Amino acid sequence: MKHWTVYLSGEIHTDWRELIIQGCEDLGLDISFTSPVTDHDSSDAAGDFLGHENIQFWRDHKSSKVNAIRTQALLKASDIAIIRFGDKYKQWNAAFDAGYCAALGKTYITLHNENIIHPLKEVDAAAMAWAQTPEDVVTLLHYVIAS
Template sequence: MKQWNIYLSGEIHTDWRQQIEQGCKALPVVFTSPVTVHELSDAAGDHLGHAEDPFWRDHQSSKVNAIRTQTLIQNCDLAIVRFGDKYKQWNAAFDAGQCAALGKPYVTLHDDSIIHPLKEVDAMAFAWAKTTSDIIKIIEYVVKQ
């Protein structure tokens, strides 16, 4: 049975990743994700030199983070892109766009309250799920069948 590489993108403030990983323990899957510790992600480029302007600090760190995210997205079989209701996850929308451009299947995970702002992202998704249980069922189906 093929081992699936699944990239978990998006919101970092809840335990949705752990729920999916726990629910898929018995399946031949490997999960990857961006750096999910906000402070570490923000500081990814700090060792390259102090930037006075916050724009340049973010610019340095986003490029270092992109090494990881682009590589993991390019190598995944499926991406799950989670959008929470509290913060605007521009990075998750960007990851979804990369998946679409690369022809990588992705599933969005969000509730009804943000359907409208995500209409273009959802239009390119292979599925939209509202719960981690829905995601686990999709993964079980594609992996087992």
């Protein structure tokens, strides 16, 4: 049986990652999970060691490139990506990850509430599935992996 790698992309303010990981572990699914750096301050400071920037744009630019080293490598190595969009913040990085997956031909599943269907219509159109809860994702992964 195949070992799967699932990349968990998106919002960092709720426990959705832990719920998916625990649900899959409870079912005994053979999955390794990867994700971007989920500590907001660490992510923002990812490029700071390369030199101080006086202009926020250049600090963000440098850190986003350092973060992209991890993101691109892990997305490319994954079998499936779960792209989570929360209600509180606009997750431009998650939308970018979805577009990156689409460009690579990488399977991804979106995870978000019904109230943001319209703004995510293009992102959802390229996804293989749309889930509304972490439990939906676990059920979907169980079907794909264990069936």
